[in-house]
Amino acid sequence: xxxxxxxxxxxxxxxxxxxxxxxxxxxxxxxxxxxxxxxxxxxxxxxxxxxxxxxxxxxxxxxxxxxxxxxxxxxxxxxxxxxxxxxxxxxxxxxxxxxxxxxxxxxxxxxxxxxxxxxxxxxxxxxxxxxxxxxxxxxxxxxxxxxxxxxxxxxxxxxxxxxxxxxxxxxxxxxxxxxxxxxxxxxxxxxxxxxxxxxxxxxxxxxxxxxxxxxxxxxxxxxxxxxxxxxxxxxxxxxxxxxxxxxxxxxxxxxxxxxxxxxxxxxxxxxxxxxxxxxxxxxxxxxxxxxxxxxxxxxxxxxxxxxxxxxxxxxxxxxxxxxxxxxxxxx
Amino acid sequence: xxxxxxxxxxxxxxxxxxxxxxxxxxxxxxxxxxxxxxxxxxxxxxxxxxxxxxxxxxxxxxxxxxxxxxxxxxxxxxxxxxxxxxxxxxxxxxxxxxxxxxxxxxxxxxxxxxxxxxxxxxxxxxxxxxxxxxxxxxxxxxxxxxxxxxxxxxxxxxxxxxxxxxxxxxxxxxxxxxxxxxxxxxxxxxxxxxxxxxxxxxxxxxxxxxxxxxxxxxxxxxxxxxxxxxxxxxxxxxxxxxxxxxxxxxxxxxxxxxxxxxxxxxxxxxxxxxxxxxxxxxxxxxxxxxxxxxxxxxxxxxxxxxxxxxxxxxxxxxxxxxxxxxxxxxx
Numbered sequence: 031x032x033x034x035x036x037x038x039x040x041x042x043x044x045x046x047x048x049x050x051x052x053x054x055x056x057x058x059x060x061x062x063x064x065x066x067x068x069x070x071x072x073x074x075x076x077x078x079x080x081x082x083x084x085x086x087x088x089x090x091x092x093x094x095x096x097x098x099x100x101x102x103x104x105x106x107x108x109x110x111x112x113x114x115x116x117x118x119x120x121x122x123x124x125x126x127x128x129x130x131x132x133x134x135x136x137x138x139x140x141x142x143x144x145x146x147x148x149x150x151x152x153x154x155x156x157x158x159x160x161x162x163x164x165x166x167x168x169x170x171x172x173x174x175x176x177x178x179x180x181x182x183x184x185x186x187x188x189x190x191x192x193x194x195x196x197x198x199x200x201x202x203x204x205x206x207x208x209x210x211x212x213x214x215x216x217x218x219x220x221x222x223x224x225x226x227x228x229x230x231x232x233x234x235x236x237x238x239x240x241x242x243x244x245x246x247x248x249x250x251x252x253x254x255x256x257x258x259x260x261x262x263x264x265x266x267x268x269x270x271x272x273x274x275x276x277x278x279x280x281x282x283x284x285x286x287x288x289x290x291x292x293x294x295x296x297x298x299x300x301x302x303x304x305x306x307x308x309x310x311x312x313x314x315x316x317x318x319x320x321x322x323x324x325x326x327x328x329x330x331x332x333x334x335x336x337x338x339x340x341x342x343x344x345x346x347x348x349x350x351x352x353x354x355x356x357x358x359x360x361x
Numbered sequence: 362x363x364x365x366x367x368x369x370x371x372x373x374x375x376x377x378x379x380x381x382x383x384x385x386x387x388x389x390x391x392x393x394x395x396x397x398x399x400x401x402x403x404x405x406x407x408x409x410x411x412x413x414x415x416x417x418x419x420x421x422x423x424x425x426x427x428x429x430x431x432x433x434x435x436x437x438x439x440x441x442x443x444x445x446x447x448x449x450x451x452x453x454x455x456x457x458x459x460x461x462x463x464x465x466x467x468x469x470x471x472x473x474x475x476x477x478x479x480x481x482x483x484x485x486x487x488x489x490x491x492x493x494x495x496x497x498x499x500x501x502x503x504x505x506x507x508x509x510x511x512x513x514x515x516x517x518x519x520x521x522x523x524x525x526x527x528x529x530x531x532x533x534x535x536x537x538x539x540x541x542x543x544x545x546x547x548x549x550x551x552x553x554x555x556x557x558x559x560x561x562x563x564x565x566x567x568x569x570x571x572x573x574x575x576x577x578x579x580x581x582x583x584x585x586x587x588x589x590x591x592x593x594x595x596x597x598x599x600x601x602x603x604x605x606x607x608x609x610x611x612x613x614x615x616x617x618x619x620x621x622x623x624x625x626x627x628x629x630x631x632x633x634x635x636x637x638x639x640x641x642x643x644x645x646x647x648x649x650x651x652x653x654x655x656x657x658x659x660x661x662x663x664x665x666x667x668x669x670x671x672x673x674x675x676x677x678x679x680x681x682x683x684x685x686x687x688x689x690x691x692x
Binding site: 288289 | 631633
């Protein structure tokens with residue numbers, strides 16, 4: 031415990047993200063100052079948004095080349111110079127991609143040790159809350175409605191689909207392979223799933239949604255959004271949650287041809303949101319999700335990559351659509 | 362009063378709408394049957410949506426070649442075989458493009474003769490109500506906010522802009538010439554207006570909206586929508602009212618590049634509507650607009666083309682952006 035490995039954001043990606051955009055560095059483990067807490071990081075999160083942080087200002091300030099790559103993680107307190115924390119506490123913070131971090135106590139969130147660390151990162155973390163608030167607050171699904179979810183095998187999609195099932199909806203997912211389609215239906219409980227790499231994708235969505243689409247949970251933008259808009263019902267709602275199709279590129283695609291035409295003729299509401307806007311209501315959502323998890327009403331699939339050295343490869347792999355459920359790295 | 366001139370929808374436009382897509386025909390004036398009312402049509406409305414009726418099913422069934430072209434009008438009852446109407450009554454209906462129509466009484470709406478017929482067609486008609494419900498129900502502007510309106514010199518735009526001023530907003534319009542910009546500011550009371558044919562259009566919008574855009578009333582789609590999205594503030598609202606930029610073409614344009622990217626990062630709500638959805642609340646809106654009109658708080662500019670023969674030319678001219686205020690033809 032003397033060396034702190036760190037992944038440095040070396041330079042902004044030129045087109046597609048590559049592992050060479052990151053650089054591994056070794057530094058001494060930091061010493062906590064008064065009011066600080068030293069944390070050994072156990073799990074680090076990989077998120078589609080990571081890519082956009084490398085490209086400019088979004089809802090957080092842009093990263094600069096030479097910075098430790100940004101990212102949330104879960105860790106265990108090693109030593110504390112703040113009264114609120116003691117060794118062994120489980121904590122969450124924006125640690126960055128590294129093995130150890132010394133942070134002021136106010137930047138740490140103490141976690142309930144009754145839940146597994148990976149669940150704090152997935153269903154009880156940002157992705158679970160994103161699924162919860164996006165689906166329920168923006169999508170407002172009603173029993174019997176059809177909910178389509180893109181990137182359905184991802185961290186947000188798997189949870190959003192299960193919540194929609196609990197609301198009494200027909201739930202259809204789109205994903206990137208026949209294997210993941212089967213997994214969504216057989217393991218996660220989706221009513222149907224469609225492979226967007228299939229040449230008959232558009233027809234597949236139509237067949238899987240015989241009564242049209244009432245709520246579309248959009249994690250991708252791009253073609254799936256276009257197809258969804260063409261199949262939306264009157265008074266449909268589109269939850270704009272993320273734009274995976276656009277994250278891993280320097281030149282954003284043109285928008286879907288159905289905007290704004292379909293929005294007018296079908297009175298569609300399309301609305302973006304960011305989970306942090308719902309911070310004050312987080313306790314309600316956490317309690318609900320924890321309850322469903324404990325009661326076995328919802329599964330929280332996680333995809334854990336072993337080894338800190340694999341961080342960059344795991345992130346680029348996510349854009350290749352390889353993960354199932356919440357992707358994270360065990361440090 | 363023996364001949365009834367009619368404009369027939371001859372064939373679906375092949376690309377841009379042309380006057381040759383219509384055919385003038387003469388028929389005898391119809392005789393009203395029992396329960397019907399014979400109306401002499403005085404004013405016929407020209408609407409961007411007319412174009413889409415010729416191209417397929419929208420929120421009304423598609424027109425077929427050979428049909429009398431569809432369109433709302435205002436007329437005077439000539440003779441009545443229904444107890445609810447008597448000669449001299451002012452009525453509104455979907456008469457179609459013709460000089461006389463015999464319609465069942467239930468298809469007619471009796472109008473208040475204290476208001477001028479052209480106001481029943483404009484500010485107190487569908488376009489005024491579209492501006493009212495779109496701005497207030499979808500846009501929900503708050504005092505001090507900036508409201509951008511495209512096709513601002515048109516029937517909906519002129520009214521929407523004035524309502525936004527009454528709500529205490531900064532109001533900026535986009536239109537198609539420097540002359541119409543001046544007219545919007547000097548005659549209608551907009552705070553600023555920007556010519557979208559100017560090569561510096563995007564910069565012009567930025568300068569006219571120094572605090573960004575909170576509400577965008579979109580009558581056009583296309584480039585103006587893209588520019589607006591790039592200047593929207595967080596929690597901005599886009600009212601999807603119509604798509605003039607796309608109406609007069611057989612091949613819809615690609616959507617704006619900012620969809621869904623900007624919708625997520627700026628938490629924008631984009632929502633389409635159709636005025637008929639608010640039918641039950643029409644009396645409140647009509648009373649409000651009539652009151653503002655009588656008190657001189659709002660102007661109701663109308664652009665009246667004289668002569669039934671000019672119907673097709675007036676419609677194609679509207680897509681060229683020639684009208685100011687509500688465009689109609691005096692039959």
